[in-house]
Amino acid sequence: MSEARITKVVSSLARQVFEPGGRTVRDALQKANEELEVHREPVMATIAATLDELDAVAATAEPDAGPRVYELASAIISLGGYFDLGPMNEASYSLCDISDRMIGANAWHWPSIHVHLQAMRLILNGGCRVGQTSDALLEGLHSVSQRPVGPDEAARQ
Amino acid sequence: MAKASASDRVNLAQSSVLLVDHNSQSLDMLSSIFQGFGVREQIKCASTERAMKLVHQRNVDLILIDSAMPGMDGYDFTRWLRRDTPAPLRHTPVIMLTGHAAQSKVQKSRDCGVSFVVTKPLTPSVLLQRILWLAADERSFVECETYVGPDRRVRNFGPPMGMSGRRAGDLSAHVGAATEENMDQASIDMLIKPMRVAL
Numbered sequence: 001m002s003e004a005r006i007t008k009v010v011s012s013l014a015r016q017v018f019e020p021g022g023r024t025v026r027d028a029l030q031k032a033n034e035e036l037e038v039h040r041e042p043v044m045a046t047i048a049a050t051l052d053e054l055d056a057v058a059a060t061a062e063p064d065a066g067p068r069v070y071e072l073a074s075a076i077i078s079l080g081g082y083f084d085l086g087p088m089n090e091a092s093y094s095l096c097d098i099s100d101r102m103i104g105a106n107a108w109h110w111p112s113i114h115v116h117l118q119a120m121r122l123i124l125n126g127g128c129r130v131g132q133t134s135d136a137l138l139e140g141l142h143s144v145s146q147r148p149v150g151p152d153e154a155a156r157q
Numbered sequence: 158m159a160k161a162s163a164s165d166r167v168n169l170a171q172s173s174v175l176l177v178d179h180n181s182q183s184l185d186m187l188s189s190i191f192q193g194f195g196v197r198e199q200i201k202c203a204s205t206e207r208a209m210k211l212v213h214q215r216n217v218d219l220i221l222i223d224s225a226m227p228g229m230d231g232y233d234f235t236r237w238l239r240r241d242t243p244a245p246l247r248h249t250p251v252i253m254l255t256g257h258a259a260q261s262k263v264q265k266s267r268d269c270g271v272s273f274v275v276t277k278p279l280t281p282s283v284l285l286q287r288i289l290w291l292a293a294d295e296r297s298f299v300e301c302e303t304y305v306g307p308d309r310r311v312r313n314f315g316p317p318m319g320m321s322g323r324r325a326g327d328l329s330a331h332v333g334a335a336t337e338e339n340m341d342q343a344s345i346d347m348l349i350k351p352m353r354v355a356l
Contacts, residue, residue: 081277
């Protein structure tokens with residue numbers, strides 16, 4: 001086994017952050033949240049457009065569309081992840097998770113994808129708010145994603 | 158690591174931050190957050206290839222990179238930075254932003270040498286907390302054949318006593334037998350006794 005070289009490093013960031021001046025944490029966060037809020041509407045529009053694209057991919061159901069489904073679902077997490085979109089984040093995470101497992105197991109199952117897309121559409125139309133509807137939808141997605149994907153997962157259960 | 162209170166101060170007025178994300182909307186949102194934090198300079202890159210050129214041309218104090226970039230992804234960029242660039246560039250703190258962690262990427266993420274992985278949802282509060290953690294980071298920088306980057310062990314306990322892999326500086330929850338005589342009560346009393354100080 002090779003010898004590990006261990007060094008103490010003080011980064012330039014570490015020297016700067018605690019220098020006198022700057023902003024209080026409260027001010028920095030308030031300003032950052034204000035700056036971020038400007039992006040909310042355009043992001044919601046992009047998420048709606050991405051869901052349209054996912055629907056189109058699912059409608060054609062090409063046999064090699066798995067990676068594209070994962071990529072688009074990831075894009076929703078990537079953008080929606082800057083805001084508190086609660087159920088939408090959870091549903092898109094579930095879609096990523098199940099499509100990643102299906103790609104890995106080489107066992108694609110479109111009905112599971114369709115269920116996710118319908119749930120995400122309903123959540124988006126409901127303003128991504130937490131409530132009985134979103135809870136019921138997420139519970140449904142949870143039971144879909146718990147099912148074994150491919151023969152290997154089925155054998156392990 | 159302690160959580161910063163609202164009245165603590167953070168000074169990024171002298172800091173240059175490199176933001177790398179192929180998604181322009183995401184890049185703009187990150188930029189807005191850092192604007193709010195009062196960062197002196199933000200450099201935005203839409204590709205890792207551009208970021209590679211840039212870090213050779215100028216100093217940056219912090220790099221934020223999205224994990225899922227087309228072509229060379231955020232993990233490979235960090236691995237390149239840690240292994241194939243000279244110090245102090247290779248020591249630059251890197252925060253990796255990730256959405257869903259694909260099964261195939263988990264090991265890559267562990268081994269690439271990032272300072273912190275931040276999983277979305279990402280709020281300004283979480284990001285600022287990680288920056289403060291980085292600034293107070295006392296982890297050593299480890300370089301060996303299989304890994305280059307900040308020590309992945311946040312607590313410096315190391316493997317249990319007597320096992321291979323322990324380092325000289327490792328702490329242990331195991332106190333062990335006393336090596337010196339017990340202090341007598343008078344000495345203990347003297348240590349905690351209030352004393353008048355003549356100024």
